[in-house]
Amino acid sequence: MKWDEFFVTGDPMIYGADVSIVLTMVGILFYLTKYKKWKWLWDEWLTTVDHKKLGIMYIVSAVLMLFRGGVDALLMRTQLAVPEAKFLDSQHYNEIFTTHGTIMIIFMAMPFLIGLINVVVPLQIGARDVAYPYLNAVSFWTFFIGAMLFNISFVIGGSPSAGWTSYMPLASNELSPGPGQNYYLLGLQIAGIGTLLTGINFLVTILKMRAPGMTLFRMPMFTWSSLVTMVIIIFAFPILTVALALMTFDRLFGSHFFTLQGAGMDMLWANLFWLWGHPEVYIVILPAFGMFSEIISTFSRKTLFGYKAMIWSMLLIAGYSFLVWVHHFFTMGSGALVNSVFSITTMAIGIPTGVKIFNWLFTMYRGKIQFTTPMLWSLGFIVNFVIGGVTGVMLAMAAADYQYHNTYFLVSHFHYVLIAGTVFACFAGLIYWYPKMFGYKLNERIGKWVFWIFTIGFNVCFFPQYFLGLDGMPRRVYTYSEESGWGPLNMVSTIGGFMMGIAFLVLVYNMYYSFRFAKRETTGDAWDGRTLEWSTPTAMPPFYNFAKIPEVTGLDHFWRQKQAGKVEKLTANELKPIHMPSNSGVPFIMASFFFVAGFGMVFDWMWMAIIGLVGVFGTLIYRSFEYDDGYYVSVEEIIETEKISK
């Protein structure tokens, strides 16, 4: 391999990235060394198995990925702002939308949600930690390593450029040679392992670790939505694992699953991809639904409307999510019967989703609505998400989809659901639970600015795209002609995109501003909340979460206790030593070996892949022989942490 094939060259933007990556690395290393932070980093973060810290690391990574994906988006929007622009060439543009889509879905939306689930769900169910804290760390580190592997493709070897859907045979060796597509395969594969483990971990956590008295039908809605999401993850991610493995075999080991040669079948890739891909979009929307349920109920100061219907509708959506995948390729010519069946199943998903929308609205009915920023995002969600939803139903009408497919109509649909659904929820949830994670709220005034700039920018960016789609503008084109007449609306769209970018910058500024100036919380109940996570006496829960595991008597237990003025104060004599799991460096090391293996496979250096895999198995064996029963936190330490007067 020649050096010009290893390092990506020939573009000032890439050199800029090279330099900034090296500078950032040097800067971090320098900082860690100068302030003697290495040990702190290792003890507190790299080896932690605490769900709250893992959650925070997930969220930080996700925000970074939102930035990366967002910069990609703005580069695309810049190129598309005017006809015949020369800002990016075709190859670059293709790489950028591929990484944009992949990063936003796999490395931004999923980890953001999983991060919030990590922080919140164990607290909401009154647990000390998840069922498998060690495995939780493995999940995080494999996700993180997968994301890093995917991201370095930008400077080493070249990025994938076959779209986030990577249709074959375009993505095959013959038409897309080199490491780019391999990065996609290996990055997603490694991160996917972590996601599957998260699925099992949280399913068992929610089923088995609930505080006494919290029956399934007393669980908070976010916990419920997480439970349902985990079920989808458990059954959908193995499909992705296999699909990626098959394509990896096609590219590295000469098999013919999807290739042009050997009677491979390109349609099968599309089929397997969407068998995973459709459930995947519900994986990224259901936790969002759960968060909005919590927030809307909290700030309407009212019980959730139709609790049971909310649960059943989610279960329906989960079941349906495995029955609609063909709507992504109505145009493949599978015949009238297939298209009719999948049209109907797809449209049917609108029914339970509608039930949820109306239940949210009626949660506010007879409430006392407070317009905090999390609530604003939730209202914005309802208003904007329905646009995405009903246009989804339009896409589901196969005969009409022949005209929408592969156009900006579709692009607009999925941004309306992904941004107004998932991203709004991530912002809302982040702001809502920020005091739980960091001990202070984000500034509300600045927060409202962020909301309005982002929401308006979002509509300005994506609403015109419906019309571009109806005017025949296909997705994934890097430029278009003057005569097409698509120029003005694209310019509008680009302006909206940049407004979102500005809002993002203001959000980051808000984090800095609040870190410096925000008033510190003194109780654990920053918003007058309803669920158990707000019941810890300190602003940030201690590492063991609850000095004494709460006993639950009904839905919204904490809120009802507060209403009745019966919140119990802890006394020293009811405390018992608490059993906690020990930290471990193994997950981090195992993930590093995954990186070695993945990188080796990307470049088809089998010796390196084998070293990495041997390392992975080594850490597995090491762990199997390790009998670490954790440790006990003494009563004295608990008293000290909780500041209980004796």
Place this chain on the structure above:
Amino acid sequence: MANKTAANEHHGFPWKHLIGFVLSIVLTLFALWIALGTDLSLTWILIIIFGFAFLQAALQLLMFMHVTENSTKSNLTSRVQIGNILFAAFVAIVIVIGSVWVMAAGHAKHDKHNHAPKTENHENHGSHGGGSEHDSGEHGSHE
């Protein structure tokens, strides 16, 4: 409750295991005979052998794997275990039957990859020597 059975059962002779084993051997041989030793129609053969396969899977789950077993006070665990397997079976059927159906539908009749007489005109295309013939019976199965 299953708590007790789980323990009691394991004091005597492992009848359950033995019965399970014998049944699985019988079912295997029977499936083999149906498939290769009879001249039932293809559809019937498929129905029967897959019926047996599911039976045998259930056997393994119940006799060997103690899927209904639980050891906590609530029934939740065993319900989760069974529900999990049933949902897995649902997903499995959707994946397999769904894929076969969707990939064949609309394509089988004009999907010409198999019985293609390969092109005649290329120089460096040695690998495509004879080109095997397959009867259209294979294609019938798509429909």
Place this chain on the structure above:
Amino acid sequence: MRRLKPFLTFGLMMAVFMLSGCSDMIVLDPKGPVGEEQKDLIMYSIWFMLFILLVVYALTAFIVYKYRDHKNHKGYDPDNEGSHLLETIWWIIPIIIVIALAIPTVNSIYSLEGPPEESKDQKPLVIHATSVNWKWVFSYPEQDIETVNYLHIPEDRPVLFKLTSADSMASFWVPQLGGQKYAMAGMETELYLQADEQGTYEGRNSNFTGEGFTNHTFDVMAMSDAEFEKWASETKADAPELSKGQYDKLMLPGHVKQMTFSSTHLDWVDHAKNAEYALDARKRLGYEEKLPHSKAGKEEKKKREEEMKKLEESESHGDSHAH
């Protein structure tokens, strides 16, 4: 209320915009029965969607305004947790809407599988459309002629496209005539279209096929039957024959201008039956895809482009057809 105003104004603005802009958008300005059927379905569904949006927005505006936390707040009921009647309503109404949408959808799906109703008794013109990165090859088996990157079709007569691809999965789409369908290597899909008005329509591949995807386009010229017959017979008489050598060069990834031949490649290869032909042709010509960023990749690309130029020049009658 103040907080919702921007949304409402915006929605209203957009609705007006949408309705007034209809006829300007090509999908909503069809020139044939297939596109017409799809447009009708689209418009039908849009009314339902606007209705749903209206209901949701009105409810939101009302509830958020009425129950905002303010002085003299009335009607607060923190334990109000459901209503069978309401919940039944919002299970039932969406079910009805879905049924109302499903019936015409299924109807259209079935009717689009065949030729348009109004011209069922006419014999469709058959055209084989083959996608190869990044051009379209059209073969008229009956007329025994072949064109590249453009089509002539008679008006008021159904055209049956037999779609296939020599390499990447492509999608054959002429928005003003009707919806798209995939063209895939080693397979054949069928699509009926028909033009009811003379004119030139833009067609393209709409499924991403890599670097040259953006310009993977073609023109469709609809003309009277007589003109079409005249064009076909003139082409048969005047255009050069397509040689295997030329065709192999067409298999290289790249763009070419419009070309015309008086014979078709179906004589020796049908990509619906042989998915490997293009790859083999590239090998024969000593061409191999290289890393896009590497020096070798850039050189390879240049070489390819030169090859394409030569190919265009070799087709002496390339411009014989009128535009």
Place this chain on the structure above:
Amino acid sequence: MAHAETHDPNTPLEYRSEIGRLNILGFWIFLGAEIALFSTLFATYMVLTHRIADGPALGELFEVKSLLIQTFLLLTSSFTCGLAVHEMRRHNVKGLITWMVVTLGLGLGFLYFEIQEFLHFIHEGANIGTSAAWSGFFILVGTHGAHVTFGIFWVTMVLIQVAKRGLTPATSAKVFITSLYWHFLDVVWIFIFTAVYLMGMVMHHG
């Protein structure tokens, strides 16, 4: 984590500790994911099964004898694995180890014949690159084989731990989990037996 220990003598050892119970439940759920994984491989195989390009047809090379040997080895190993757990529940460490070693032996036997069969196919001109159909075959049956291989290593590791530490709630839960894994591989094989071999032979000869 809560650490409720149950001391009811009727409760099998592997269910006595909280961690044991959680791990067993978690493993069941993992098996659900494995079912989805293998289903995808089955779907791939079934979709591609006729796409043989210029290579041999699948059923053409299958042989009943080799198939039956493999099947009986694996079925029997599942049985002996069940006996091992039975012995474990009687707190008979020796019985447990003996039956598990027999299980491993049968598993190795299975692998031996499977590899023989693969070599035979390759000799007959059918490898993973021959055609889509053979790619589907090798990836499906090979993934099962890889699982068996992994299982053999895993069971061995766990047996070493049992030998070193005796039967504790922790080690017995591990044994129980590996036994679930092993039975599960048998279940998968039943479907390979049916969907790949029987169907392949029926389609070819029938």
